[in-house]
Amino acid sequence: MAFYNTQGGSNRRFLDIFLDGLTFFKNSYAKVIIPLFLLSIIPIILTTFLLPDLLYQESLLSGQANTILDQIIETGEMPSQENYDILIQYFALFIGNMIFQLLIDNIFTIFGFCLVGYYLYQMYLNRDVDLWETMKDRVNFNLLLVILILGIGFPFGLIFLLIPGILIFGYFIFSIFTYSADEFDNSISNARSIAKGSFLQIIGIAVLSLIITAMINFPYTLLLDIIWPVNNATYISWLNPATRNYFMLLFYSLSYQLVNILLTPLMLCLLTPLFALNLKEKGIITGIPEPSGWKAKARSSKPFQLKEGMFCPYCGERIKEIIDECPNCGRSLRFE
Numbered sequence: 001m002a003f004y005n006t007q008g009g010s011n012r013r014f015l016d017i018f019l020d021g022l023t024f025f026k027n028s029y030a031k032v033i034i035p036l037f038l039l040s041i042i043p044i045i046l047t048t049f050l051l052p053d054l055l056y057q058e059s060l061l062s063g064q065a066n067t068i069l070d071q072i073i074e075t076g077e078m079p080s081q082e083n084y085d086i087l088i089q090y091f092a093l094f095i096g097n098m099i100f101q102l103l104i105d106n107i108f109t110i111f112g113f114c115l116v117g118y119y120l121y122q123m124y125l126n127r128d129v130d131l132w133e134t135m136k137d138r139v140n141f142n143l144l145l146v147i148l149i150l151g152i153g154f155p156f157g158l159i160f161l162l163i164p165g166i167l168i169f170g171y172f173i174f175s176i177f178t179y180s181a182d183e184f185d186n187s188i189s190n191a192r193s194i195a196k197g198s199f200l201q202i203i204g205i206a207v208l209s210l211i212i213t214a215m216i217n218f219p220y221t222l223l224l225d226i227i228w229p230v231n232n233a234t235y236i237s238w239l240n241p242a243t244r245n246y247f248m249l250l251f252y253s254l255s256y257q258l259v260n261i262l263l264t265p266l267m268l269c270l271l272t273p274l275f276a277l278n279l280k281e282k283g284i285i286t287g288i289p290e291p292s293g294w295k296a297k298a299r300s301s302k303p304f305q306l307k308e309g310m311f312c313p314y315c316g317e318r319i320k321e322i323i324d325e326c327p328n329c330g331r332s333l334r335f336e
Contacts, residue, residue, distance in 0.1 A: 021270035056239035107151035209267035
């Protein structure tokens, strides 16, 4: 790698990108949250109106299935044919509902990423762009290909074999930036070459964004359970065709998914600095912001002097004496 070729330097590079992404998230949040928020609500609406019958059947069977499983554990005996049919029916409904909800959620998440991804990339480079004009330009045939790969292929890969899903995400996630941009030849395949060498960093950013979301969501849901306790009987009554309450189902789902919806831009904002830095390292672009905040801070009028015992800002090598070039990576240590 041109910038960091030691483990310590690589860790510092990742930390700089991560912190830069958090700063970028803070500064760009208000500009992109509205379209992403609206798109995040659509899967909840679809689930509320398309799945209540299946969710109702699943809820009715869940109690019976749990009782049968407890009996199997206690007695060690195989279930009767009737109980076996109940278990099969329950697991089929459970898995089917889970896959449908996961697919719908992921398709609209990737759709939102595609619409605002290139706008965020240009915003990160301090270009003068309009969000709504950029979003209109992003709707084309290539968008369907990205949704097919990341919106459908990625979750199916995760559900059935795990590793293929991770590989799809790591290799093709940058296509949300490249699929409809002239500077990248409107190419999805370019995304893979840009991501080359950064697979672990991409996965690391995805995992960290999920951890941050979970850390915020956990206390929120605990508080919500205290303020608004909804037992299983109440939830089933909302699903019951005779007493179905679409408003309460929708409001309940929105309430419990509010944190996930509000933090939808996080992963995208964390990926943007990594994407831009990869482009710079590969010589595709020049002049990206310094990884110390979204917009470069005012520099001191006095030039920075590297002293003995300090570390090379490019590769992390310890500098034992004052010299003009780093003995490890060869980059200039003169900052004027």
